[in-house]
Amino acid sequence: MTGRPPGSDRLSLNQATVKRLDLAQSVDLCVRHEIPAIGLWRDRVAEAGLRQAAATVRAAGLHVSSLCRGGFFTHPDRAERASARADNRRAIAEAAELGADTLVLVSGGLPSGSRNLALARRMVGDAIADLVPTAQRLGVRLGIEPMHPMFCADRCVVSTLGDALDLALQFPAESVGVVVDTYHVWWDPRLAAQIGRSRGRIVGVQLCDWVVPLPADTLLGRGHLGDGVIDFPPVVAAVRSAGYTGFVEIEIFNQDVWDAPADQTAATVRQRFASLLD
Amino acid sequence: MTGRPPGSDRLSLNQATVKRLDLAQSVDLCVRHEIPAIGLWRDRVAEAGLRQAAATVRAAGLHVSSLCRGGFFTHPDRAERASARADNRRAIAEAAELGADTLVLVSGGLPSGSRNLALARRMVGDAIADLVPTAQRLGVRLGIEPMHPMFCADRCVVSTLGDALDLALQFPAESVGVVVDTYHVWWDPRLAAQIGRSRGRIVGVQLCDWVVPLPADTLLGRGHLGDGVIDFPPVVAAVRSAGYTGFVEIEIFNQDVWDAPADQTAATVRQRFASLLD
Structure with missing residues (x-):
């Protein structure tokens, strides 16, 4: 590994980019490639066990930039809606335990x-x-992610x-914000203006x-x-x-990327991030 | 054929819905199914010959709700851009000859x-x-169609x-307007407001x-x-x-629809239009 390029100290690898790795393997990969943060997925956290997952990430010195994901609120049936909300409360508790930024x-x-x-x-x-009261009580920030209109x-x-x-502005800033994923919003002629409006969110x-x-x-x-x-x-x-000082995750859903060796993927992630953004 | 349901006097069949038919066959289909207007495509018009196409449509008593399509302006090369504009001027002349609404x-x-x-x-x-001067001279209205962000x-x-x-508002209303295609805009939370803003356009x-x-x-x-x-x-x-009194085209790009017998497609188009919109 050569020296970390400037700016890459805010790089995070979202687990979905190396979908085949379990939590411990993803954490090891980040450490090997000097990637200082990770975005976690609930299924991989559950597989490892929540406490063990939190301990593994902490022991590696990694920051948790996000937990993916909650939501899926739009059920026609009242019982299903209640069940979705209960699951989201569990997700908030997991995010708190993991120290996830959102x-x-x-x-x-x-x-x-x-x-x-x-x-x-x-x-x-x-x-x-x-969900906001639970988020406030546990000190977790919910991140509303717009997805592409397709x-x-x-x-x-x-x-x-x-x-x-x-949506976020209806709630306190310390509890609800937005997540900007380029894949979903790149096409929007109002993107720059909306990012400007999103200060603090x-x-x-x-x-x-x-x-x-x-x-x-x-x-x-995605590529x-x-x-x-x-x-x-x-x-x-x-x-x-707009004041965002947090980590920038690389999250790539792509079968070819998943099929590639994880070390190659991590190296490409770092190299592209550095060459484009540092 | 049973009597035409009320409202269906503003129904138009876009040729793309019956992609396998040539211009004369599409015109015959509309007549058989008492569909009073047709949206034409340039390749099928060219195949029939412009004058012959215009004569065929007129003889059948059909209105031409649109000619599809011009555009594709964004070439990096100056010569290609000039070529695209020349092709669009030809398309405007074709729209004029066919009496297309847009x-x-x-x-x-x-x-x-x-x-x-x-x-x-x-x-x-x-x-x-x-292109506007050509459109003005030939009395053709250009219809800017937003396409889905994907x-x-x-x-x-x-x-x-x-x-x-x-974009349209930069130009005279008699020459430039917008085309509303549900497939492309249905998801937009601002759709109703933007349709309201589009009065006269x-x-x-x-x-x-x-x-x-x-x-x-x-x-x-599309379905x-x-x-x-x-x-x-x-x-x-x-x-x-918003003041639109023109025809409403059904335009379906779908392999199964293309593979179905055209008479069945036309009957379904009429029936669905009547049951949902009359």
Whole structure:
């Protein structure tokens, strides 16, 4: 390993980028590649056991930039909604135990059988309102992540950073913010303005590239920085100008990346981050 | 054929819905199914010959609700840009000859090799400015169609109705307007507000449904009205409230629809339109 390039001290590797590794392996990988922070996923945390996961990360000296993820609030059935909220309260407790900077929330899509987008969006606000007291009590910041409009129907009715921010602004800044993921928001002509509006509310930043053509599974059309069309430096400069001092995660859902050796992936993540953003 | 349901006198069939038919066959299909208007595509018009196409449509008593399409302005090379503009001037002349209500413009994506979205968007405005005198002289209205943000990189950098309208408002209303296609804009929380702002500028309306999951080719993820998640009546009510009195096209890109017998497709188009919108 050569010396850490300047700026890379705010680099974080989201576990989803090395999907095949378990929590301990992901932590080791970060340590080997001098990546100082990690974004964790709940399934891998559960697999390791929450206390053990927290201990492993702490012993390695890693910062936890996010826990992925809560949300999926938009159930048509009352009991399912209650169950989703209970699960989100558990996720908040996990984020607190792990010392995560934010619990990432993906809202959920249209309720099954419904075409009522406005209703779905209200359901998201209601659910977050229900979670805020728990978040406040445990000192966790919820991060509302807008997802690309192509996921609006089936995954996330919060489609732009502006919409996510409008939701977040209904709640105290210490408990609810927004997560900026370039894959979801890069196309938005209002992105720079909305990042500016988000001062004090950005609780997470995730980067990956938009690669064309989209693959059959549009969830997996993400690439290493530089492999696609996104112009990263202005986005990162904008979040910094808006006061964000936290870690910048690399989160890549891509079958080829998952199939590559994890050390190669980590090296590419570091190299691309340094060459584009340092 | 039973009697035409009320409201269906503003129904138009876009040729792309019956992709396998040539112009004369599409015209015959509309006549057989008492669909009073048609949206034409330039390749099928060219195949028939422009004058012959215009004569065929006129002889059948069909209205031409749109000609698809011009645009694709965002070439990095000056000669290519000039060539695209020349092709668009030919498209305007074709729209005039056919008596089309609008020439639909799809802007084009990021210039090859570029990550500069703002530049691409300026190139679109510049190109339209260049075309307006021709459109004015020939009495053709250019219709800027926003496309879904998932096509921003490779097909259309105009991603929302608001963006399309902001572009259109730079030019005279008799020459430049916007096209509202539900597939591209249904997800937008600002859709109703932007349709309201579009008073006097809506020059075309196209409907098809958003079907989940998306197919491998996201261009083909469109369905018959009612097969997906879009709530059509509020959109159609909003464009009517905004003063749009023109035809409403059904335009469905979908391999299964293309593989179905055209008469079955036309019957489904009429039936769904009537049951949802009359």
